[in-house]
Amino acid sequence: MLSTEKVEWWKAIVSSINDGILVIDHEGIVRLINPEYTRITGVREEEIIGKPLHQLRPGAKLPNTLKDGKCRVGVYRKEGNREYVVDMAPIILEGEIIGAVSVCKSLTEVHKLTHELKKKKQKIEQLQRAIDSLYQAKYTFDQIIGKEGGLKQTIQIAERAAETDLPVLIMGESGTGKELFAQAIHNRSNRRKRPFIPVNCAAIPPALLESELFGYEEGSFTHAKKGGKIGLFELANNGTIFLDEVGDMPFELQAKLLRVLQEQKIRRVGGMEEKEINIRIIAATNRDLEQLVFKKLFRQDLFYRLNVIRIEIPPLRERKEDIPKLIKTFLRSSLRNILIGEEVMKFLQLYDWPGNVRELKNAIDYAVCMAEGGEIQLCHLPKWISELEVEPKQTNRTLREVIEEAERKLIRETLNRFGNGIEEKKKAAQALGISLATLYNKIKKYHIDPNEDRF
Incomplete structure (x- = not known):
């Protein structure tokens, strides 16, 4: 007992x-x-x-x-x-x-516990729906204007890239549509039903970028949320993460990104355990990563990991044949039934559009707003465009010929200034605001001998 x-x-x-x-x-x-x-x-x-x-x-x-x-x-x-x-x-x-x-x-x-459980289940379902709707890619290749024009070759490369899980590096100036291409690649891939997580590496303060990407454990730093926080890499699990402006990622964080690419594992800030993830990385930048590598601002090993499939989106000034289609698309999406005159259309094709497609859309939106009748006139365009003195009738050459001649002259003068060696060409490409690969392509295209005017 x-x-x-x-x-x-x-x-x-x-x-x-x-x-x-x-x-x-x-x-x-x-x-x-x-x-x-x-x-x-x-x-x-x-x-x-x-x-x-x-x-x-x-x-x-x-x-x-x-x-x-x-x-x-x-x-x-x-x-x-x-x-x-x-x-x-x-x-x-x-x-x-x-x-x-x-x-x-x-x-x-x-009953109370059942009710609480039901409420929590509903909340989880709502959060899941919110996440699914927030992180869905909406653009496809069919929505990219220029498939039969200036973007034909670029889209062909991107479509082939979509069939694989290989990392993709998209290069192009601001406003050329790098995220549009990233979304189209995701929507063509076998991950299309999974999350598409866009991250602008330049928009998040460097001190916060690591915790945003990898998440953190409770108590890992001052003001850390109770229970910790899931990172964007975890949110993208089984889907695609789009690292926009990857050239602006802090150098010390690049090593951690390299490990994710190599091992497909992440560890939260303040955490001890690694978690396996299955993600596809698409990176984009408007900067010359090769120049950043040369200046030791970007890790060479990370560059090679990202630069498996490289897609270069040409600026709008190099594919002006696509401008009429772009304008008509923008007009169709406006709330007004409005047309654009032939003279205005030709005028817009003379402008170089340094802001690319984004600047063109803004100009058309402005003109639609300012137009009083049913047709856009020159006076309805933004001042910085309408006040340009462009007189194409003064020459017998086409606009493309004029642009190509000016481009050839500038490239030749820049090469003469810097020299013809590999390192000198890298400096020349940087001065011109283009990649080294693009410079080589243009030297070949224009049959430029950098020494022809040197002596």
Whole structure:
């Protein structure tokens, strides 16, 4: 037999349990209840202890558990105006049933817990829907204007890239549509039903970029959220993460990105464990990464990891044949039924559009707003465009010929200034604002001999 001290110790444990407890011995006599049982059922100790359970509570199922040794779960009980749910189990010692125990919970509490669980489930579903809608790529290759024009070759490369999981590096000036290409690649890939997470590396302060990308554990730094925070790499799991302006990523963070590419694992800030992820990385930049590598501002090993499939989007000034289609698309998407005159269209094709497609769209939106009738005139264009002195009729050459001649002259003069060696060409490309690969292509295109005017 247990000593009196041990019995009291076990009674104290049972009394501290927040569920109602009732214990019967092998004869069905009630030996123990706790205060929570009294609160739920209204039965006090002096009314039930030492008495047969089946006499005091005729509907009780616990004696059946004593006889057949079977557990019972979620048995509904109602005594007067009190409702509760009971779980029952036999007490077995050395292979023999020596008693049985019931654990009961107020139905009010059950309903409350069920309601809370339902609310939390609904909240999780709402958050999941919000995440799914927020991180969906909407553009496809069919929506890119220039497929049959100046972007034909670029789109062909991008479509082939979409068939793989290889890293993609998209190069192009600001406003050329780098994210549009990234979304189109994602939507053509086998990850199209999974998240597409865009990250502008230049827009997030360097001190916060690491925790945004990789997440953090609770207490990892001052003001860290309770429970920590999931990072964008985790959000992109099984999908695509688009690292825009990757050339602006802090040098010390580039090593951590390199590890993600190599190992497909991440570790939260302040965390000890690594988590495996399955993501496809598409990076983009308007900067010359080769020049940044040369200046030791960008890791060479990371550049090689990202530069597996390279897509260079030409600026709008190099594919002006696409301008009419772009303008017509912008006009169709406006709320007004408005046209653009042939003279204005030709005028817009003479402008170099340093802001590329984004600047063109802004100019058309402005003109649509300013136009009073049903047609856009020159006076409706933004001042910085409408006041340009462009007179194409003064020359017998086409606009393309004029542009190509000016470009050839500038490249030749720049090469003469810097020199013809590899390092000198890198400096010349940087001065021209183009990549070294683009410079080589133009030297070949224009048959430029950088030494022809040197002496």
